[in-house]
Amino acid sequence: MLLFQLPEDVLYHILSYLDCKSLTRLSQVCKTISNFINRDAVWREIAKESINTGITRQGRDFYPHIPLKERVKVSQNWCHGICRKHVPLKWKINLLPWIQLSDDVLYLSQAADIAAYPLRQDRGKLLRKPMAVFSGHQDDVCRFAVTDTHLVSGGSDGKILVHHRRSGFSVEYSGHNQEVNCLDCRGGMIISGSRDRTARLWSLSSNCPKYTIPLYDRVWSVAISPTLSSFVTGTACCENFAPLRIWDVERCECVCCLGSEFRRGAGVLDMVYESPFQLLTCGYDTYIRSWDLRLSPRKCVMEWEEPHDSALYCIQTDGNHMIASGSSYYGVVRLWDKRQTRCLQSFQLTSAVSSPVYCLRFNSSHLYVALATALHALDFRHGTQPCR
Numbered sequence: 495m496l497l498f499q500l501p502e503d504v505l506y507h508i509l510s511y512l513d514c515k516s517l518t519r520l521s522q523v524c525k526t527i528s529n530f531i532n533r534d535a536v537w538r539e540i541a542k543e544s545i546n547t548g549i550t551r552q553g554r555d556f557y558p559h560i561p562l563k564e565r566v567k568v569s570q571n572w573c574h575g576i577c578r579k580h581v582p583l584k585w586k587i588n589l590l591p592w593i594q595l596s597d598d599v600l601y602l603s604q605a606a607d608i609a610a611y612p613l614r615q616d617r618g619k620l621l622r623k624p625m626a627v628f629s630g631h632q633d634d635v636c637r638f639a640v641t642d643t644h645l646v647s648g649g650s651d652g653k654i655l656v657h658h659r660r661s662g663f664s665v666e667y668s669g670h671n672q673e674v675n676c677l678d679c680r681g682g683m684i685i686s687g688s689r690d691r692t693a694r695l696w697s698l699s700s701n702c703p704k705y706t707i708p709l710y711d712r713v714w715s716v717a718i719s720p721t722l723s724s725f726v727t728g729t730a731c732c733e734n735f736a737p738l739r740i741w742d743v744e745r746c747e748c749v750c751c752l753g754s755e756f757r758r759g760a761g762v763l764d765m766v767y768e769s770p771f772q773l774l775t776c777g778y779d780t781y782i783r784s785w786d787l788r789l790s791p792r793k794c795v796m797e798w799e800e801p802h803d804s805a806l807y808c809i810q811t812d813g814n815h816m817i818a819s820g821s822s823y824y825g826v827v828r829l830w831d832k833r834q835t836r837c838l839q840s841f842q843l844t845s846a847v848s849s850p851v852y853c854l855r856f857n858s859s860h861l862y863v864a865l866a867t868a869l870h871a872l873d874f875r876h877g878t879q880p881c882r
Contacts, residue, residue, distance in 0.1 A: 498527055509536050514566055537562035542814070544569040545831055545838075548858045550813035552769065557858050568859055571874040572816070572829065575839040577861075578876045582620040583611075583869040588849075591864040594640045595855040599625070600862060601645065602869060603635040608647060608657075620871065628657045630664050639679040644698065648674025648686055656684075656698060667701040670694065678725070680718040683743070685725045687713025693727050695746060705746040711735055714777070717765045724749060726773060728762025737762050738775065740787075750792055752785055764808045774817065776806035782819055782830065798830050801837060807850045818861065820851025825865045827851055827872075843870045 498505065509517065509531070517540075521531040530536070540562075541547040547565040548557040557565065571577060585604060594601045598613045600620060609624035631649035638647035645657040654667040654674060670688035677686045684696035689712050694703040707727075715728035724740050731737035736751035737760065752773075760779035767773055773785040780803050784796040800806055804821040811817050816838075817830040825843035843851075849866035856862065861872040 498530060505530070506535060510539060514540055514570070532561065532563055534562040537566055541566055541569075544573075545814070545816035545829075546572050546812045546856065546858060547814075548812070552813075554813070556813075560858060565858055568874050571876075573831075573838065575829075575841070576876075577841075577872040577874045579841075579843070579870065579872050581868050582871050583622070585867060588866040590634060590636065590852055590866075591869070592635065592637055592853045593855050593862055593864045593869070594638065595857060595862070596640045600855075601638070601640055602864065603638060603647070605634050606631040606649070608635055608638055608645065620869075626659075626662065628655075628662070628664070630655045630657075630666065633673075636674055637677040639677055639684075641679055644679070646677060646679045646684055646698075648677040648688075650674075652688070652690075654684070654686055654696070656701075665701055667696060668703065675713055676715045676728075678716050678718045680720075681722040683718060683722060685716045685718055685727075687716045687727060689713075693741075695725075695743070707741065707746060709735075709739075711737075712761075714761050714763050715765050715775075717767055717773070719770055720767055721770045726752075726765060728765055728775065728777070730761035731756050731759060731778075732761070734758070737777075738765075738785075740792075752792055753783075753794060763806065766809060766811055768811055768813055774809055774811055776809045776819060778805045780804060780806060782806060782809060782817060784832070796832065798832075798835060798837075800828070802826070805850075808853050810854055810856060812856075818854055818856060820854045820863065822850045824848050825851055825863065825870070827854060827861070827863055841872065844868075 521528040541549050544566050547569050549555050592603045600611045602609055608628040610626040611624050612621045628645055631651055633650035635647050635649050647655050650673040653669045656665045670690050672689040674686050674688050682698045687693045691709055693707045693713050695705040696703050711729040711733045713729055718725045723743055726740050729737045737756050738752035740749045742749050762775050762777040765775040771788045776782045780800040782798040783794045786795045804823050806819050808820045815832050819828050827841045828837045829839040831838045853864045859875045863870040
């Protein structure tokens with residue numbers, strides 16, 4: 495009996511012992527073998543162990559329309575730093591831009607406006623003409639969040655604006671007394687944090703805050719739990735209070751504080767939930783920290799240190815093994831594999847003028863990075879395929 499005359503379940507079991515390189519070589523034997531090996535079922539376990547293939551720890555697949563074999567190949571380029579760099583957009587003055595990815599649209603804040611740029615599906619490139627522009631702030635947009643139906647923005651003017659993505663209709667919320675440093679929106683709920691040392695809880699259906707929480711320190715970052723039962727605030731850590739605190743949504747009471755060893759001024763600049771029980775944070779103390787919220791007491795279970803002692807302005811995760819971080823100098827972006835403590839890859843996007851990485855977002859093939867004067871894009875689909 496020939497190998498590929500065996501029952502399919504037996505073949506899957508045999509192929510599960512092969513690595514990426516061996517599977518690729520075996521697929522070159524003949525068309526029959528190649529067609530079988532190209533199936534997603536053959537590559538699923540390899541994809542789970544690879545970085546940025548769009549498969550999360552919970553088994554969710556963000557890119558089901560892209561074959562897993564192709565995603566594993568591109569993952570090798572992420573690991574080896576093989577990419578093409580280009581600058582889709584530039585502007586003449588220094589800004590504090592923020593970006594979000596939603597489906598095939600990239601949202602970019604430039605001064606007081608937020609522009610929605612379509613991404614070309616064949617190349618992943620940004621179309622230079624935006625398909626929509628959301629306006630209304632009298633000063634720069636500091637943060638914004640995108641949901642399926644709305645875009646919620648906070649600005650230096652203290653305003654919070656809720657824009658309907660399809661109709662373009664906007665509603666102004668009462669906002670804060672000073673600039674809105676951070677904002678998150680999930681499940682019809684909005685959390686905002688401000689330089690005025692307060693965080694506010696809102697509902698999309700009402701332009702008056704449900705709760706105002708005095709935090710006695712500038713609020714740099716907020717995040718809503720995927721369960722919608724709690725949210726986290728991160729402060730500047732200048733007033734001898736724990737910078738990370740978890741709040742109950744219903745009672746709006748502090749449930750617990752995370753970490754007691756932050757030094758003064760070690761503010762938390764960005765945070766992201768990987769799951770209801772896992773939180774990633776970064777900030778001025780140059781560390782990325784992973785917090786396990788199931789433990790009692792809740793504590794940090796892993797740390798990754800920025801090797802050049804730079805503040806970390808932003809982080810993003812693939813929900814599985816990869817973290818991307820942006821530092822405060824020369825547009826340095828680093829890729830991390832959470833299974834090791836050392837940096838996996840680093841990219842310096844500017845050398846002439848130093849700029850922080852204000853925000854970064856990625857999908858399975860591209861990394862988009864917002865600096866003070868330009869939007870940079872890294873395309874990981876091109877280059878030598880290491881797994882061949």
